[in-house]
Amino acid sequence: EYVDAIIDADDSTTTARDWVLRRAVQHLPKSYKLWKNLWEFQISHNDNGTDTVFACLERALVTLSSYPRVWIAYIEYSFEHSISCTHLRRTCNRALESVAVSQHDKLWNVIVPHILDSNCILPWESINALLQRYCMFQPDYKIEYAQLCERNGKWGPAAAAYLQLDDAAFQVNWESFCELVSQHSLQVERAGIPWQN
Secondary structure, eight states: HHHHHHHOOOTHHHHHHHHHHHHHHOOTTTOHHHHHHHHHHHHHHHOSSOOOOOOOHHHHHHHTOOOOOHHHHHHHHHHHHHOOOOHHHHHHHHHHHHHHHGGGHHHHHHHHHHHHHHOOOOOHHHHHHHHHHHHHHHHGGGGHHHHHHHHHHOOHHHHHHTSOOHHHHHTTTHHHHHHHHHSSHHHHHHOOOOOHH
């Protein structure tokens, strides 16, 4: 309550508020509320560039790595202020490795829209790897994944995705699969699918 009172004080300067928040998280490093206040404050008063915010989020993860909300903030900020493809890919992987599987849906709800955005800087290989991982978590997405592969001219992975569908879904998409195999047989064969049998 004392920290909140100082943070909300009208006469407190940006530097003083930043100092108070930094001191607070040093004394209470497991307080999600204090860390959240600090990174949100640094994002809204980002005079020192993105490195300060990334450093703050990394420090928060030292004690709060199992909290999905910290990773969500980190992922969203990373996609908005893309440093590099490697950084984005590693951030997503670290988040999925740190958070319990039962809470992965919260992470995927942020990751999937970002990687499917036309402004995403990730190469197809990284997007493909993440989407394949998402298909293991959410098998119903395999149809959309197959169609996405087709739209991007990735005929082999599209055919493989169609083959992984359950019987009912495969029957519905049988014509799409046959058309894919007949028009792009070489790429399908390179993907290791015995289409001639």
